Amino acid sequence: MIQGVQLDLISEERLARLTSMEKIRLILDEVMAGNIVVLEKGLTPEESSRLIEMTMMEISPDGFAGIEMETYPARAQGGGLLARLFGGGRESPSRLTVIGPANQLKMLRKERDLISAWVSSR
């Protein structure tokens, strides 16, 4: 059989139809099944923190080891690197986000404008 990894790209529209809990459950179910999820628009900080909380509860020895999650910071408008992130506008910094199982998805580079990841099959 050909080895492979399933990649699911979820549109902003679809995400907007889901409640926070549905979103988190969807992501966690996908990732626990070994899939990589790319969200067109990321989670709010509160949703991310709930996702982490639920992820922690699913971790088991020699089983699920957690997630790898990366997103871009909010658009910087001059000033410091994170000027807008901290003390900038009110809206949540939620942009394109990639989430996957920690034992399969490794972040190679994370810059302000580039995220480079490496995916292995199980």
Add this chain to the structure above:
Amino acid sequence: MDILTKARKRLSRFLRVFFKKKRSRIGIYGPPNAGKTTLANRIVRDWTGDALGPVSEIPHETRRARRREGVTISNGNGDSIVIDIVDTPGVTTKIDYHEFTEYGIEKEEAVKRAREATEGVAEAMHWLREDIDGVIYMLDATLDPFQQVNIMMVGIIESRDLPVIIVANKIDLPDASPGRIKSAFPQHPVIPISGLEGTNVDDLYEKMIEFFG
């Protein structure tokens, strides 16, 4: 201090007296190994004489949020604050017990530590969303701020409008660059310290009185 900050402080003091609000609960947050417990211990030791928790180079040494109540911090001008200080586990999205066996810890103990660590991270997330009134956000000044900053953490601090002091720790090390951290956070107070040696912690206490009072 600008007028707005002053006004806000006065208002919060008023509200606190008026509603008998409990003491401010200050959480020390930051990536694993940044030196959170070292600082928490120093604060508690400087102002109460005790310690809070064990420190080590093994990640996830702190696996439970630890709280010390009623720590009074004061300066020479007669200003003071009473806070609860909360030391938290480094926030992470993954925990594998092999991280512990690499340090020579037996499997059974490693699995137990991993379990505790997951619970501690979940707890720390919950605290931040519900129970924390101010944050000391601790970064390692020898590392790139952008690599270690957690966008979600910053987002929650921001959306809850929590007062935050950024600490650039480990300035005793030769490759520390607190300037890099300062330029990443131009709109927030950044205090370079060595939590280990105690360098500059008085500046931090001064800022804490100003910001969390």
